[in-house]
Amino acid sequence: MDIxxxxxxxxxFEESFEGLDTMEHELLHLEEDSDRENINTIFRAAHSIKGGSATFNFKEVAEFTHVMETLLDEMREGKRPVEKETVDLLLRSVDCLRGMLNRIQDGEEVGDSHIDLVNYFNELLSNGSSSGSDSPATEVDDSSADSEGEITRWSIHFEPEAYILETGNEPVRMFRELKGYGELTAKANLDKVPDFDELKPESCFMSWxxxxxxxxxxxxxxxTFEWVEDDCKLEIKPLSSAGGKAKAAKVVSANADETTEENEEEEVQTSNVKNMVPVASEKPAAKAAQKPASTASIRVGIDKVDTLIDLVGELVITQSMLSEVGENFDISKLNLLLSGLGELEQKTRELQESVMRIRMLPIGFVFNRLPRMVRDLSTQLSKKVNLEIKGESTELDxxxxxxxxxxxxxxxxxxxDHGIESVDRRIEAGKSETGTLILNAFHQGGNIVIEISDDGxxxxxxxxxxxxxxxxLIPDGIEMPREQILSLIMEPGFSTAEVVSDVSGRGVGMDVVKRNINNLGGNVEISSELGKGTTFTIRLPLTLAILDGQxxxxxxxxxxxxxxxxxxxxPLSMAETSRIAGDMPVYKLHEDYIPIIDLQEEFEIRKNLGASNDGLLAIVEGENRKIALRIDELLGQQQVVIKSLESHYKSIQGVSGATILGDGRVSLILDIVGLSKRASDRTHKKLVA
Amino acid sequence: MSKKTTVSLGNALDIASVSELKKRFENALTKDLPVTLSANKVEKADTAGLQLAYAFVKKVEANGHDINWQSPSDVLVQTSEILGMQEHLNLS
Incomplete structure (x- = not known):
């Protein structure tokens, strides 16, 4: 086994980022509800990041999380109160850690952005009420100060679980660390080591x-054993007490010797985070640079996987039933064949739905990053805002x-920034001084609907x-419905902010929001009542991988x-068409003229001589732009699985992807927005020429 | 019968190499001869490696053959000492 x-x-990285999200989430609740369990959750997340980073030799991260952990430990034990200042510091640390991990992931140097925070932590810890803390910077001094009467002989029984070595926890390293505290005598118990033939070499059968x-x-x-405390039996008993400064001196020197030795050997240290001097981490950076392109992964609930396995099992049964019918087929078995095929179709559809569900994640993943932003922003803007989140378990692709x-x-x-008013204005308007922002998500038909409402x-x-x-953007005097006027704020370059702040109001943004949502096949609607608030409603398809196609x-x-x-x-024969400037053919749809794109010309397709001259105009819409496509025939409707053209060939304007049809042929999926842009670019060129 | 077989441990007697080492040990066992473990190049050693070496030593001895070490490296000796396995491995 080559590890x-x-x-x-x-x-x-994925687990650490999740841990950081958890920490952030809990920290935001800490001020209002400083439950011990909240602090425990934050502590556990920090602890896991520390453990992982030490295992992978990301020393700076391990050192940083160690000081965080020390502070959290004091909070957990009630030695330090939960104050806004401390929560702010921990939130900043979460941001800093996120940055450090991002840099490591990208194969960059960790940098020294964390050093100020580490110093601040150390300052806070040394000023704090906790005398029993293991503040790393003062550890050696503490040991000499407390040297009198503390020398003890300890008996330690350590019986790890068999899998311990596979998790990267190495007894040699732990024992070496113990050796740093004094003289260590180890006795290995090898009775449980199996016969050579039966030995699984990566498992541990020893105890000490x-x-x-x-x-x-x-x-x-x-x-020393904290990384493995849940993976071993550990008994620590004092044997006897002694005293004397001579021995204390010996301990310090043994510690120093050991440190040198460890440095020489360059062993991967999992828990030696005592040396707080920042060390340039060439090793992890180099390793990260060599890493192959990272592949994204998702965690899937075991129930979803089980359903999938069940379905595959049923599919196999149906398939074998069909094979049997096919072997000696005669017309008397036709009904059996048809029912088998029906079953196959149903199972395949169920399988498809189950597979799609694997990609579905609760929208809470996105919502959870917002409370922090709302907290920071409302402080920055001196507004009081209460954020309510609903439907965070609603799933989407x-x-x-x-x-x-x-x-x-x-x-x-x-x-x-623009919706919820300042405290003064709210009081003037007879509202409560705290504004409410509601985020809601729910499923409706084949869509997920996300609402962002404020009472501003x-x-x-x-x-x-x-x-x-x-x-x-519009001619003066034009009559427009209210919703359409409101949607003008999503036109490019539109901003009504009187003061351009660094929060929003730069004149970009809302149009980008709209474009991004449109690109996802969704749309945004705005409803607003003056003095009462605004609601943005986003409607998105549940998945991008499958499309209902014509x-x-x-x-x-x-x-x-x-x-x-x-x-x-x-039918083209019944359509009212004409030509306008640039020789562009247009179709009169109600009161509008919309451009006609002849797909045969557009994609330089050979004319099918057998076909009649008549064809059809398919009127389609994308991003509020309508176009008419000149086609020969409408075939059936079916769900198609979208394959990226870009990753297999290259990006083509007017084509959003490809799919494989039932007969095995590849068919291109048309992108309406791209097609309409192609057409308008061509007309523009013709006009210029 | 003065024939014997020598197994070189290479530079690592650790968890990353135990699978491959076990195969080499199995090959050596098929020869049914006394064994010499050549360990002068061992630069890395850990619990998994020493546990495997211990099981191999026991197996060779159970087969009625002698097994001895040829210039074990300092790393190997120190690791066996720290794990309290020096005597079990005849490395003292």
Whole structure:
């Protein structure tokens, strides 16, 4: 077995980032509810990060989390009160750790951004009420100060679980650390080591009886075994007490010798985080640089995997039933065959749904990053805001979720900056001084709906209208419904902020929000009541991997149109068409003229001579732009699995991906927005020419 | 019969190499001869490695053959001492 630790980096990073999210989440609740369990949760998260980073030799991270842990320990034991200052410091530390881990993940140097915080921690710890803390910077001094009467002989029985070596925990290292406290005598018990033939060499079948003769307290011994405390039987008993300064001196010198020795051997240290002098971490950085491109992973609940296995089992049964029917087929078995095929179809659909569910994650992953932002921003803006989160367990596709994070953050920032009024204004308006921001998520049909509502000032449509006219977005005097006026704030370059703050109001953002959501196949609606508040409603498809498609035929080629984009289709013979400037053919749809794109010309498809001249116009819409596609025939509708064209070939404007049809042929999925841009670019070129 | 077989432990007697080492030990056992463990190059040693060496020593002895070490490295001796296995491995 060849253990290459770098293969575990990705898991470590994912777990650490999750741990940091947990810490942040709990820290935000700490001020209002300083429950011991909250602090324990934060402590455990910090502890896991410390353990992992030490195992992978990310020394700076291990050292940093160690001081955090010391502070948390004091809070846990009630020696230090939970104060805003401490919570702020810990929140800053979470940010700092996130940055450090990101840099390590990218193969960069860790840098020294954490050193100020470490110093601050040490200062806080040395000023604090806790005398029993194991503040690393003062450890050696403490031992000499307490040297009198503390020297003890300890008997330690250590019986690890068989898997301990596979988790990277090495008794040699622990014993060596114990040796740092004094004279260590180890006696290995090998009775349980199996016969050579049956020995699993990576498992540990040994246990040890150790005797430690040195100035050390029980806590320090326990700390040596802290990474394995849940994975072993550990008994620590005092044997006898002695005293004397001579021996204390010996301990210190033994410690120093050992440190030198350890440095020479360059063993991977898991818990030696006593030396707080920051060390440039060339090793991890170099290792990280060598790591292969990281592959994202998701955690899947065991129930989902079990369902999948059940379904596969049923599918195999159906398949073998069908094989049996097929072997000696005669017409009397037709009904059996048909019912078998029906079953196969049903199972396949269930399997598909189950597989898709594996990619589904609760939206809480995105929501959870918002309380921190709301807390920081409301302080910055001197506003009082109460954030309510509902429906955080609503699931959506991982890819959708990754891309919805930024737009959501932007909308929340916007609601805080422009929506919710300052305390004074709220009191003037007869509202409570604390504003409410509600985030809600739920499923509706095949969509996930996310609502961001505030009880702020609301949006004044008159101001929006005036601004839009000023900016030339709409002609003056045009009649528009209220919702349409409100949606103008999502047009590029539109900003009504009187003061451009660093929170929002830069004139970019809302249009990007809209574009990002549109790119995900979703849309945003705004409803607002002056003086009462605003609600942004985002509707997104549950998944991006499967699309409800309409198959269309152009020449001999079959294309797929997203079903949601189709408005209607009309036979060309009945359509009212004409040509406008740039020789662009247009179709009159109600009162509008929309461009016609002939897909045969667009994709240079050979004309199918057998086909009649008549065809169809499919009227489609994307990002509020309508176009008419000239096609030969509408075929069936079916769900298609989207394959990326970019990763297999290259990106093509007007094509969002490809899929494999039932007959094995590859079909391109059309991108309406891209097609309409292609058409308008071409017309523009013609006009210029 | 003065024939014997020598197994070189290479530079690592640790968890990363135990699987491969076990196969080498198994090969040596098939020869049914006294064994010499060549350990002068061992730079890394840990619990898994020494546990495997112990099981191998016991097996060779149970087969009625002698087993001895050829210039064990300092790292090997120190690790066996720290784990309290020096006597069990005949490394003292």
């Amino acid at each position: 290459d630790l770098s293969q575990f980096y990705q898991v470590f 009886d150790l005797e430690l003769d040195g100035e050390v307290d029980e806590d320090a011994i326990k700390e 991982k890819t959708v979720m990754e891309q919805i994070g930024d737009p959501l953050t932007h909308l929340v920032r916007n609601a805080l 000032a609301g949006i004044n449509p008159d101001i929006i209208y005036r601004k839009a006219v000023e900016k030339g 198959l269309i035929k152009v020449g001999d080629e079959t294309f797929v149109l997203p079903l949601v984009s189709i408005i209607e289709s009309v």
